[in-house]
Amino acid sequence: MKHIVIVGGSYGGVSTSHRLLKQAGKSGSIKITLVSPNTHFYWNMAAPRGVIPGQFDDDTLFRPIANGFKHYPAGSFEFIVGSADSLDAEAKKLLISTPSGKQAIGYDFLILATGSHTKGGAPFKELGSTEETKRVLHDFQARxxxxxxxxxxxxxxxxxxxxxxxxxxxxxxxxxxxxxxxxTVLPDPVTPAFIPEFVDKELRKLNIDIKLETKITGSAETADGRTEVTLSTGDKLVTDLYIPTFGLVYNTSYLPAKFVNPNGSAMVDDYLKIKGAGEVWAIGDMCDLDGSQFLSMERHSIYVTKNIGLIMKGKPPLPYKRITSRIMGLQIGKKEAVGHYGSWRLPRFMMMYARKQLFLNRFAGTIDGSEF
Known part of the structure; x- marks a missing residue:
């Protein structure tokens, strides 16, 4: 039996655990150990709406991870609440911190899906434990x-x-x-020009003041609890609430420096394996391929599952095929949505349908694996 350790209790870790268990079937050929600091999966695709009070209750945005794996054969799955501290790739051991202390876990295969977090501590992604994420979310909603x-x-x-x-x-x-x-808004060189043009127009229809070619050079709390924001233009804005949404910090601090790029992402090869680390894969936000997108993570999860299956059958793994045509969609309030596939604009009705529930209709199936 091969022991596969997966780190990360969000989209990448949970989906890959289910895919591998389903691929193994009842053969008993693998045991999955999923390690995550959060007991509950936080559906952060809904976070831009979820930060507004009254939109979703906690039970809608957070679901317990362990419950979704109870239907697999006994001994095939273990869930450990803990966070990765360090990796010894030569010894094939991962050191983690749990509520009961430090623990070293040996593995045959290791899949890292620890993702990223946003600068400024806003609850657009997990913030460590489920309790901490909920606390910050509730505080943010009140503000x-x-x-x-x-x-x-x-x-x-x-x-x-x-x-x-x-x-x-x-x-x-x-x-x-x-x-x-x-x-422009959405200043991504691979995004077709009609997307930022449309988004800019719709945001301005909502009376949003958009300041282009402007950067934040500093922010400070005022005596009355507000925030003074300094702009690159030299102007200052005093606001009740300042929400930074720029920049991602990759959750790779537990990796030896030789496995990490200067920007903090994990260095992977053409097989999504961390270069020089042996049987260690990195998927999703934290790896330096394809960018930070749900669809990228989904492709990584499917690919790694297939390749581990090939390796276990004694067959050579297949190289990963990078995304060549980007697909992207976003919601503008509750009344508009837009998206593109490569240079093609996706139909409005399709985007409105897809984004109506912010994919919350897929949450239950993601937790229990029926989605895969």
């Missing part, structure tokens, strides 16, 4: 409710969605300002 002015810094997908959700929900009751460092 959103109280605020009359909001500055959203960063006009990527998350920033545009957050600004749109705020303006759609509160209208003129809150003044929303979106700070964009580029000459």
């Amino acid at each position: 959103v409710k109280k605020a009359r002015t909001v500055v959203v810094a960063g006009a990527g997908v998350t920033g545009c969605e957050v600004a749109g959700e705020l303006a759609c929900e509160y209208g003129m009751a809150k003044k929303v300002t979106l700070i964009a460092s580029g000459s």
Whole structure:
């Protein structure tokens, strides 16, 4: 029996655990140990709407991970609440911290899906434990409710969605300002021009003040608990709530420096294996291929599952085929959505349907594996 250790209790870790267990069937050829600091899966694709009070309750956004694996044969799956501390790739051991202390776990195969987090501590991704993520989310919701002015810094997908959700929900009751460092919102060179043009137009329809070619050079709390934001133009804005959405921090601090790029992402080869680490794969946000997207993670999960199956059958693994045509979609409040596949604009009705529930309709199936 091969022992496969998977680290990360979000999309990548949970989906890959299910895929591998389903691939093994009842053969008893593998045991999966899933390690995660969070007891519950946080559906953060809904977070831009979830930070607004009254949109979703905790039971909608958080579901217990362990419950979804109870139907597999006894001994084939173990869930450990803990976080990765260090990796000894030569000895094939992962050191983790658990509520009961340090623990070393040996493995035959190791899959790392620890993802990333946003700068500034906003609850757009997991923040360690489930309890901590819930606490920060509830505090954030209370601040959103109280605020009359909001500055959203960063006009990527998350920033545009957050600004749109705020303006759609509160209208003129809150003044929303979106700070964009580029000459357009969504300043990605592979995004077709019609996408940022459409998003800019729709956001302005919601009375959002968009400041293009502007950066945040500093922020400080004022005596009355507000935030003074300094702009690259030299102007200053005093706001009730400052929401930074720019920049990702890769959750790779437990990896030896030789396995990590200068930007913090894990260095992987053409098989998604960490270079020089042996039987260790990195998938999703944390690896330096394909960018940070749900669809990238999904492709990585499917690929690694297939390749481990090949290896266990004594067959040579297949190289990973990188994404050549990017697909992207985003919601603008509750009344508009837009997306593209390569240079093609996806039909509005398709995007509205796909984004209506922010894929929450797939949550139960992701937890129990029926989605895969």
